[in-house]
Amino acid sequence: MNSGDGTLGGHPFVVAHRGASADRPEHTVAAYDLALREGADGVECDVRLTRDGHLVCVHDRKVDRTSNGTGLVSEMTLAELRDLDYGAWHPGGGAGDTGLLTLDGLVSMVLDWQRPVKMFIETKHPVRYGALVESKVLALLHRYGIASPASADMSRAVVMSFSAAAVWRIRRAAPMLPTVLLGDTSRYLGGSAATTVGATAVGPSIGTLREHPELVDKAAANGRALYCWTVDHYEDVRFCGELGVAWVATNHPGRTKEWLKSGLTGAGRDQPEG
Numbered sequence: 658m659n660s661g662d663g664t665l666g667g668h669p670f671v672v673a674h675r676g677a678s679a680d681r682p683e684h685t686v687a688a689y690d691l692a693l694r695e696g697a698d699g700v701e702c703d704v705r706l707t708r709d710g711h712l713v714c715v716h717d718r719k720v721d722r723t724s725n726g727t728g729l730v731s732e733m734t735l736a737e738l739r740d741l742d743y744g745a746w747h748p749g750g751g752a753g754d755t756g757l758l759t760l761d762g763l764v765s766m767v768l769d770w771q772r773p774v775k776m777f778i779e780t781k782h783p784v785r786y787g788a789l790v791e792s793k794v795l796a797l798l799h800r801y802g803i804a805s806p807a808s809a810d811m812s813r814a815v816v817m818s819f820s821a822a823a824v825w826r827i828r829r830a831a832p833m834l835p836t837v838l839l840g841d842t843s844r845y846l847g848g849s850a851a852t853t854v855g856a857t858a859v860g861p862s863i864g865t866l867r868e869h870p871e872l873v874d875k876a877a878a879n880g881r882a883l884y885c886w887t888v889d890h891y892e893d894v895r896f897c898g899e900l901g902v903a904w905v906a907t908n909h910p911g912r913t914k915e916w917l918k919s920g921l922t923g924a925g926r927d928q929p930e931g
Contacts, residue, residue: 668917669894669902670698672777673910674887675716680909682744683723684714687753689766695911699775699815699904700767701886704760704794706786711735712760712793716781722746731785735759760794764801768813775815777837777884777906782820791816791826798834809835809857817884821854828855837884843869851881858903860884863893866902873900891916891926 676688677695689700703716708731720726720733724741735757744755760778767774780790798804798814806812816827817837824836838856840846846859847869858881861872866885876883882903888894889907894916897905907913915925 668898669885669905670775671696671910671913671917672699672701672775672884672904672906673697674701674906674908675703675714676700677910678908679889681749681752682747682755684716684758685743685753685755686758686762686766687744687749687755689758689763690753692910693767693770693774696914697774697910699777700763701777701779701906702758702760702763703779703781704790705730705781705784706790706793707735707738708732709734710793712790712797713738714758714760714763718781760797764797764803764814768801768803773813775813777815777817777904779817779839780820780823782818782823788823788826791823791830795827795830795834798831804831804834806833809833815858817860821850824856825854839884839886841865843872847872847875851876852879856881858882858884860886862886863888863897866900867893867896870896870900873902877901888913889927891921891923895921 673692675683677691678688681688681691692700702714704712705715707713715730719729724743726741739757744750767776795804803813812835815835817839818824819839824838827836835857837858837860838851839860843865846861851859859876863885873883884904885897885902886906888897888905889909894913
């Protein structure tokens with residue numbers, strides 16, 4: 658995954674952040690199905706391990722925010738997690754399958770789609786299972802035959818983390834698999850950490866990138882692309898496009914794709930933030 662892989666006609670590729678999570682409950686089949694139908698170039702997910710060793714797509718340590726249950730994901734079994742409702746909390750929860758989604762289910766869904774779509778898989782840390790998370794992710798990608806791509810550009814999967822150690826584990830075990838070192842500060846992402854762990858891209862927030870647009874050129878100078886999160890507003894999409902950002906993660910993939918197709922002329926833009 659490099660800058661050549663990331664931009665199309667000067668525009669960033671669009672990654673559906675937890676699926677089309679503005680319109681459907683995050684990390685559900687309904688959210689990813691909508692994102693794929695809306696033309697997302699990539700989909701992003703967060704993964705955690707259950708008590709019995711299954712990789713599930715859940716962002717928070719606890720299920721409290723996104724389900725009708727309570728408790729730590731790491732202390733619950735897959736069966737217990739599947740008993741919960743992950744749609745009722747969201748206004749779009751009545752549309753489609755809003756049950757628990759495993760990483761296995763998401764990978765199968767995306768690989769079966771009618772066009773190539775990249776998967777951006779974020780491993781969450783710190784967690785009680787440590788390096789086992791990356792080991793399980795790689796085992797799953799190997800099972801689907803996508804852990805050792807012919808080139809980083811052709812890879813169907815990208816593994817990301819805020820943990821430099823996690824990125825290093827992936828690069829050491831699967832050298833051709835693209836990786837993104839995520840971070841909250843320009844000092845961290847613009848420093849030596851990405852080089853030390855062999856990350857092929859860096860991932861600042863849109864807030865950090867607004868304050869430090871030089872991160873794009875710094876990354877490019879070191880042969881790395883830039884992945885930016887979470888880019889939901891028109892002016893931010895245009896800003897990323899002008900800078901040459903490779904990938905933008907957004908909760909509104911359909912709307913963002915339409916903005917880019919229109920050439921960022923202002924058509925269909927969102928309302929200014931109040």
